[in-house]
Amino acid sequence: xxxxxxxxxxxxxxxxxxxxxxxxxxxxxxxxxxxxxxxxxxxxxxxxxxxxxxxxxxxxxxxxxxxxxxxxxxxxxxxxxxxxxxxxxxxxxxxxxxxxxxxxxxxxxxxxxxxxxxxxxxxxxxxxxxxxxxxxxxxxxxxxxxxxxxxxxxxxxxxxxxxxxxxxxxxxxxxxxxxxx
Amino acid sequence: xxxxxxxxxxxxxxxxxxxxxxxxxxxxxxxxxxxxxxxxxxxxxxxxxxxxxxxxxxxxxxxxxxxxxxxxxxxxxxxxxxxxxxxxxxxxxxxxxxxxxxxxxxxxxxxxxxxxxxxxxxxxxxxx
Numbered sequence: 001x002x003x004x005x006x007x008x009x010x011x012x013x014x015x016x017x018x019x020x021x022x023x024x025x026x027x028x029x030x031x032x033x034x035x036x037x038x039x040x041x042x043x044x045x046x047x048x049x050x051x052x053x054x055x056x057x058x059x060x061x062x063x064x065x066x067x068x069x070x071x072x073x074x075x076x077x078x079x080x081x082x083x084x085x086x087x088x089x090x091x092x093x094x095x096x097x098x099x100x101x102x103x104x105x106x107x108x109x110x111x112x113x114x115x116x117x118x119x120x121x122x123x124x125x126x127x128x129x130x131x132x133x134x135x136x137x138x139x140x141x142x143x144x145x146x147x148x149x150x151x152x153x154x155x156x157x158x159x160x161x162x163x164x165x166x167x168x169x170x171x172x173x174x175x176x177x178x179x180x181x
Numbered sequence: 182x183x184x185x186x187x188x189x190x191x192x193x194x195x196x197x198x199x200x201x202x203x204x205x206x207x208x209x210x211x212x213x214x215x216x217x218x219x220x221x222x223x224x225x226x227x228x229x230x231x232x233x234x235x236x237x238x239x240x241x242x243x244x245x246x247x248x249x250x251x252x253x254x255x256x257x258x259x260x261x262x263x264x265x266x267x268x269x270x271x272x273x274x275x276x277x278x279x280x281x282x283x284x285x286x287x288x289x290x291x292x293x294x295x296x297x298x299x300x301x302x303x304x305x306x307x308x309x
Contacts, residue, residue: 083301086273090280091259091299095272102305103268162273 006073013066084123084163095161097121103160104130104153104168111149113140115176127166128157135174146170206291208253212246215260215298218286219249222279224270226306229263259297260287265304276300 026034083094097120104119116135121128130153136142150168157165216228228248250261260283266275280298287295 088273088277088280090277090284091297093273093276093300093302095302096304099266099272099302099305102307106268106305106307160269160271162271 009066009069013070016063084126084128086162095163097123100128100130100157100161100163103156104132107152107156108132108134108149111145111152113137113145114149124166127164129166130157130168132168132170133173134170135176136172138175138177142172146172206293208251208258209246211258211260211287211291211293211295212249212251214287214290215251215262215283216246216249218283219262219264219279222275222282224267224275225279226265226267226308229265229301229303257297258287258293258295259299260295261299261301263301263303265306266302268305268307272302276302 023035023038082098083096085092085094087093100121101119104121105117108114108117108119113136114134115137118133120131120133123129132149132153134146134149136145149170153168154165157163219225220228230247248263250263252259252261262279262283264279266272279300283298284295287293
């Protein structure tokens, strides 16, 4: 939902910024009549009349809010999702996504028919989600291979790490051919 | 001569050599002990040095307490261990073993009680 809102705001912001930059770009290339008309129109209708004070304030406020929103969206702290924390009597045990990615990568590469594998893990509501991208050999039955890899990773993560696996997505990104070497 | 020196010391209020109050064990010493104890646990592949520790090692420096962070607050010592574990070991069980081993070793060698030992599993090693 927040991702959808972010996209909508980005589209609105990009549209408004495009209009403003187009107007600014027109002025140095001789079309001064249009610029003068815009300046005169805004002077006469907005700045010399109190009727639009609130509207101008709201437009400024909307721009300010969008600026703050985009600025803060870039400095969000996402580190918390890099670990899953469990507690015991002696302290806490934090398992990093890197550890899970190590397991997924190494297990995938051990399958015959897999040329290369790149795994990405993340935690969602204390459950593990893994995305594995594969480069496979041309003579392999892809659905069977993907199923075997999913089962192997799921079993291994659940047994050795005692974590619940929510989803393992396996995507075959490329088929290895001799010319690629 | 010796006697008069001792008498002077006593008169000036110098503490006795074996006075318990004088024993100070730094966090660095605890970190080294904890690091060695952790490495000895079966299933631990290595300690993760982190970015700063990795730079120290890259430039040829020694980092005996790598992957260990010791913090003492209000007479309570907390140890954080950043470990890379061997594949095949069940991590919750291994973490418990590390915690117990580190607590026992640090307490045996320093008489400092360590109530909290946190384990940070940074990676899994397949020995490839």
